[in-house]
Amino acid sequence: xxxxxxxxxxxxxxxxxxxxxxxxxxxxxxxxxxxxxxxxxxxxxxxxxxxxxxxxxxxxxxxxxxxxxxxxxxxxxxxxxxxxxxxxxxxxxxxxxxxxxxxxxxxxxxxxxxxxxxxxxxxxxxxxxxxxxxxxxxxxxxxxxxxxxxxxxxxxxxxxxxxxxxxxxxxxxxxxxxxxxxxxxxxxxxxxxxxxxxxxxxxxxxxxxxxxxxxxxxxxx
Amino acid sequence: xxxxxxxxxxxxxxxxxxxxxxxxxxxxxxxxxxxxxxxxxxxxxxxxxxxxxxxxxxxxxxxxxxxxxxxxxxxxxxxxxxxxxxxxxxxxxxxxxxxxxxxxxxxxxxxxxxxxxxxxxxxxxxxxxxxxxxxxxxxxxxxxxxxxxxxxxxxxxxxxxxxxxxxxxxxxxxxxxxxxxxxxxxxxxxxxxxxxxxxxxxxxxxxxxxxxxxxxxxxxx
DNA sequence: GTCTATATGTGGATAGAC
DNA sequence: GTCTATCCACATATAGAC
Numbered sequence: 244x245x246x247x248x249x250x251x252x253x254x255x256x257x258x259x260x261x262x263x264x265x266x267x268x269x270x271x272x273x274x275x276x277x278x279x280x281x282x283x284x285x286x287x288x289x290x291x292x293x294x295x296x297x298x299x300x301x302x303x304x305x306x307x308x309x310x311x312x313x314x315x316x317x318x319x320x321x322x323x324x325x326x327x328x329x330x331x332x333x334x335x336x337x338x339x340x341x342x343x344x345x346x347x348x349x350x351x352x353x354x355x356x357x358x359x360x361x362x363x364x365x366x367x368x369x370x371x372x373x374x375x376x377x378x379x380x381x382x383x384x385x386x387x388x389x390x391x392x393x394x395x396x397x398x399x400x401x402x403x404x405x406x407x408x409x410x411x412x413x414x415x416x417x418x419x420x421x422x423x424x425x426x427x428x429x430x431x432x433x434x435x436x437x438x439x440x441x442x443x444x445x446x447x448x449x450x451x452x453x454x455x456x457x458x459x460x461x462x463x464x
Numbered sequence: 465x466x467x468x469x470x471x472x473x474x475x476x477x478x479x480x481x482x483x484x485x486x487x488x489x490x491x492x493x494x495x496x497x498x499x500x501x502x503x504x505x506x507x508x509x510x511x512x513x514x515x516x517x518x519x520x521x522x523x524x525x526x527x528x529x530x531x532x533x534x535x536x537x538x539x540x541x542x543x544x545x546x547x548x549x550x551x552x553x554x555x556x557x558x559x560x561x562x563x564x565x566x567x568x569x570x571x572x573x574x575x576x577x578x579x580x581x582x583x584x585x586x587x588x589x590x591x592x593x594x595x596x597x598x599x600x601x602x603x604x605x606x607x608x609x610x611x612x613x614x615x616x617x618x619x620x621x622x623x624x625x626x627x628x629x630x631x632x633x634x635x636x637x638x639x640x641x642x643x644x645x646x647x648x649x650x651x652x653x654x655x656x657x658x659x660x661x662x663x664x665x666x667x668x669x670x671x672x673x674x675x676x677x678x679x680x681x682x683x684x685x
Numbered sequence: 686g687t688c689t690a691t692a693t694g695t696g697g698a699t700a701g702a703c
Numbered sequence: 704g705t706c707t708a709t710c711c712a713c714a715t716a717t718a719g720a721c
Contacts, residue, residue: 260705291705292706292707295706375497414673417646420644421642424645452635453638457681458684502714512687518717524715
């Protein structure tokens with residue numbers, strides 16, 4: 244429980260001020276980006292006073308950090324836990340690529356499904372944050388991701404002993420990109436593809452597609 | 465020659481006002497995002513008068529559109545040309561997945577290398593634009609990409625007859641994500657991976673890695 | 686076409702009453 | 704902790720001289 248993780252209660256309008264701000268900010272940041280979202284928009288929708296943001300968080304920048312800290316740490320913790328679980332299970336033998344990618348991708352799904360869908364919004368916000376340089380979030384991401392990168396890199400190196408480490412790092416980079424974009428641009432696909440195929444489907448199906456795509460990519464010679 | 469495509473002359477400080485604005489805007493939008501980049505920053509660096517932006521473009525929004533129109537149309541035209549060239553060559557027989565992905569990815573490289581590296585900056589900006597909703601650029605992207613999507617989808621469907629069309633669309637979506645992120649987040653990899661592996665390399669090598677990764681992904685069962 | 690000056694709005698942040 | 708009122712920096716945009 245890091246920073247006022249919201250209760251699962253459906254009537255969120257009775258939450259405390261701090262929690263309401265976090266929840267609305269999360270959504271608006273996702274919809275409009277960080278700099279295009281004003282504190283007035285946030286406090287307006289959250290029906291709290293403008294000054295309360297600075298009272299509770301100190302600054303807009305600090306609010307952004309708080310939004311991230313609330314979800315990112317648990318998400319990456321879950322990823323590490325899943326990986327550890329698999330490694331214990333196999334007792335030193337290398338995991339399969341499928342298992343590793345699955346641990347990475349499906350942790351996101353699990354977090355998204357928890358908390359009655361609120362986590363899903365964060366996933367999409369996370370996608371945006373990776374490509375948003377003007378928010379100071381990037382350095383935060385680096386810290387939060389460093390353990391995950393290290394551990395997954397090691398696991399993948401064991402699973403793919405013929406692949407140079409450099410290649411593995413790049414492919415992980417591609418994986419982050421695919422994940423980020425898939426989450427953030429879920430609405431872009433309709434714009435781009437302009438076909439009735441890829442319609443709003445449940446995240447589970449999409450992530451299974453992603454996993455298959457990524458596993459094949461990692462296994463490329 | 466759509467909107468003042470810059471000359472290849474190295475001393476750009478002698479360009480005309482409109483061209484200088486476009487060039488600086490392109491870079492600053494990429495570095496800071498659209499809404500975080502003010503016209504003052506642009507005109508300051510371009511050493512032109514503030515009012516000249518509105519004189520030449522009408523508004524900031526129109527400037528953003530101009531920046532995109534300058535490069536995106538030629539890029540996608542190149543992609544279509546490459547695809548057509550291959551199809552003519554094969555006379556009706558399906559292309560290989562490698563050829564198709566290569567036509568898509570390497571057109572970007574070719575454009576990036578042209579114009580003494582200026583195009584590269586645009587590629588990274590393009591990556592940002594996909595995940596930046598607050599700029600009205602998205603609908604522009606949809607229009608500019610629609611032909612490319614249609615043609616490449618058809619080619620891929622012929623190359624992968626066993627793959628449902630829906631799956632193809634999704635994998636194209638993943639491809640866009642990988643490309644967008646790879647271009648935009650080239651600096652993020654150092655933050656994230658915190659290892660000496662993936663260092664500033666030439667774009668060509670990186671795009672070859674991407675291509676291999678993507679081809680394998682598309683070929684996944 | 687280019688400049689100065691300015692109109693007009695909105696941003697984040699804060700002081701101080703309650 | 705919450706509110707009103709306000710400060711001040713900076714945004715886009717434009718009017719009008721040159």
